[in-house]
Amino acid sequence: MNYSMVLYILGYILQFESAFLMLPALVSLIYQEEAGIPFVITAAICLVLGIVFTHKKPSSSTVYTREGFVTVALSWIVMSIFGAIPFVWNGDIPYYVDALFETVSGFTTTGSSILSDVESLSHASLFWRSFSHWIGGMGVFVFIMSILPLMGGSTINLMKAESPGPSVSRLVPHIKDTAKILYGIYLAITLLEIVILCALGxxxxxxxxxxxxxxxxxxxxxxxxxxxSFSPAIQNTVTTFMILSGINYTFYFCILSRRIKDAFRIEEVRWYLFLIFASVGMITYNIRPLYANTRDALRNAFFQVGAIITTTGYSTADFDMWPALSQTILVTLMFVGACAGSTGGGMKVSRLVILFKTIRKELSLIIHPREIRKIRMDGHVVEHSTLRSTNVFLVIYFILLMLSTLIISLDEFDFTTNFTAVVSCLNNIGPGLNRVGPAQNFSIFSPLSKVVLIFDMLAGRLELFPLMILFMPSTWRKK
Incomplete structure (x- = not known):
């Protein structure tokens, strides 16, 4: 383990977090609030620690897979620990465990909250909560790699650890250029939505x-x-951008490269869009009696399907009051998630496509034992390492799901509340059902349960493996 390199990168993470923390402080200055002072103090602490960690460059700057996974996991933990401090100091969230839950929920783009009255928060805290989504959406390492050449070609191991999906590849030969392209697309989508929303009032x-x-x-x-309470035009705009944000960014790169046919050949994107439209159709039919007309039912169905499958978690309706069929579809979509290579969470559409193709292959081999069949995605053979990783991911996923549900059941809430709370956090969704539904929050849980759910949020955002590796003794050996 290259400890000096891990600390060196953590130093850069703290310096960037210091810069990020100054933005809510600026918002506080604009709105003439005192709530921004704790952000400035925390930023100063992060900056000092960051400078200490980076004052001497390590003799070996190589980051192997082990160092990459450990560094990414520790970086997200460190960012969350320091990012929670201003909430406590300015009094918006008095208890640190609650503040940590809210911060981790922000960075992991989960959106689950312990707050019952968000409108009472200061502008600085509101900005920091939402801006943490934007930082965590594409990933802080992708951002840093687009700016700083930290350690040459081995940065791919950091991107592999942080980027969602069963496999990660370069869009262009150089990883730094890939990071720039990803963040360029990410920024363009963000700015476009801001302009449209402002135009809508x-x-x-x-x-x-x-x-x-x-x-x-x-x-x-x-x-x-x-x-x-927003207008239908604003709701439809948000729906559109949620769905766009759940698409694999390779799709947009192909569009920008004028390879339109290649873009629409991406199998995962086709399945993703099919699941959305099929789910919207079934839910609209199911909830139609609850609304004055089909248009309102369709609008709410589209919004909630988009919010759940992309793991955004916004809501226009209390779907906890919808019929059982609609709730079941939404919970199913919580597991599915968005596309790999997007900012969305969940198991990812590509993993499920690979899983079903694997099942089909195994069933075929029972009938034709001598048959040689390769599993393909987008015309390319899926590597055995990807298949193995996908299978191991699913096993760890369901073990963690069961253990977490078991532990938080100590709080004696009903099964639906406990189960959907874990599903929501592990898949980075936001709301669940019953006592953690869209009209409720997660403040009901004990500190122990909140810590478990914090772990689930981090594990879900980092695709399980980086966080799990921290618990292996062999990870910390020098060789």
Missing amino acids: MPLFESLLTSFGTTGTGGFGFRNDSFA
Whole structure:
């Protein structure tokens, strides 16, 4: 283990977090609030520690897979620990465990909250909650790699550890250029949504918060009813950008490269869009009696399907009151998630496509034992390492799901509440059902349960492996 390199990168992470923390301080200055002072103090602490960690460059700057996974996991933990401090110091969230839950929920783009009255928060805290979505959406390492050449070609191991999906590849030969392209697309989508929302009459501050949460597929609302009180035009705009943000960014790269046919050959994107439209059709039919007309039912169905499958978590309706069929479809979509290579969470459409193709292959081999069949995605053979990784991911996923549900059941809430709370956090969704539904929050849980759910949020955002590796003794050996 190259400890000096891990600390060196953590130093850069703290310096960037210091710069990020100054933005809510600036917002506080604009709105003439004192709530921004704790952000300045925390930023100063991060800056000092960051300088200490980076004052001497390590003799060996190579980052192997082990160092990459450990560094990414520790970086997200460190960012969350320091990012929670201003909430406590300015009094918006008095208890640190609650503040940590809210911060981790922000960085992991989960959107689950312990707050019952978000409208009472200061502008600085509201901005920091939503901006943390934007930081965590594409990933802080992708951002850093687009700016700083930290350690040459081995940065791919950092991107592999942080980027969602069963496999990670370069869009262009150099990883730094790939990072720039990804963040360029990410920024363009964000700015476009801000402009459209402002044009539709939403104030600039609210447009910023909405766009941070939408493109980062986060879901922190700044109104107690989330998006229920906004106009249909604004709701439809947010729906569109949620769905766009759940698409594999390779699709956009192909479009920009004028390879339109290649873009629409991406199998995962086709399945993703099919699942959305099929789910919307079934839910619209199911909830039609609850609304005055089909148009309202369709609009709410599209919004909630988009919010759940992309793991954004915004809401225009209390779907906890919808019929059982609609709730079941939404819970199923919580597991599915968005596309790999997007900002969305969940198991990812590509993993499920690979899983079903594997099942089909195994069933075929029972009938034709001598048959040689390769599993393909987008015309390319899926590597055995990817298949193995996908299978191991699913096993760890369901073990963690069961253990977490078991532990938080100590709080004696009903099974639906406990189960959907874990599913929501592990898949970075936001709301669940019953006592953690879209009209409720997670404040009901004990500190122990909140810590478990914090772990689930981090594990879900980092695709399980980076966080699990921290618990292996062999990870910390020098060789």
